[in-house]
Amino acid sequence: MDTPASGASGPLPPTIEMMAGAFDPELAIRIMSGHGHGGFIGLAYHAHGPDWVEIALPWRADLVGDEDSGVLASGPIISLLDNATSLSVWTRRKRFVPQATLDLRIDYLRAAKPGETVIAHADCYAIKRSMSFVRAIAHDGDPANPVAHAAGIFMRTAWPS
Numbered sequence: 001m002d003t004p005a006s007g008a009s010g011p012l013p014p015t016i017e018m019m020a021g022a023f024d025p026e027l028a029i030r031i032m033s034g035h036g037h038g039g040f041i042g043l044a045y046h047a048h049g050p051d052w053v054e055i056a057l058p059w060r061a062d063l064v065g066d067e068d069s070g071v072l073a074s075g076p077i078i079s080l081l082d083n084a085t086s087l088s089v090w091t092r093r094k095r096f097v098p099q100a101t102l103d104l105r106i107d108y109l110r111a112a113k114p115g116e117t118v119i120a121h122a123d124c125y126a127i128k129r130s131m132s133f134v135r136a137i138a139h140d141g142d143p144a145n146p147v148a149h150a151a152g153i154f155m156r157t158a159w160p161s
Helices: 025-032 037-043 074-093
Strands: 045-046 050-057 062-067 099-108 118-127 130-140 148-156
Touching: 025 037, 025 045, 025 074, 037 074, 050 074, 074 099, 074 118, 074 130, 074 148
Parallel strands: none
Antiparallel strands: 045 050, 050 118, 099 148, 118 130, 130 148
């Protein structure tokens, strides 16, 4: 008989939903980096505080959007910001609660420097009944010179029991 922690071909990889106790962004990134889109693009934990998270997107040649310049494609940076803002909500809530990205506006200010890791710093600045409000920047070494700004809203999709 299969249990939630096993499948037909052996143990299933851990998921964020399996986390017991307070939400741990570092552990969540380790789980996410083991599979799915975040794992494919190589997202990595960088730092966190009570209502903010930083995750890193290391530069890789296969993520480049323009081979002549070596500039990263916009898709991985959008994913970086989406993941960082989502993690900031769970960090502030201190637990995982299923949610959907309702709105995520990203303003690109400049191209990321070729060969540099891009860091996203995301803050969850307000949580209401079913909505969480976030803002973030992505930078390639100097937070005062961001690659992009983001602002978004996440909607809770399930109510904790």
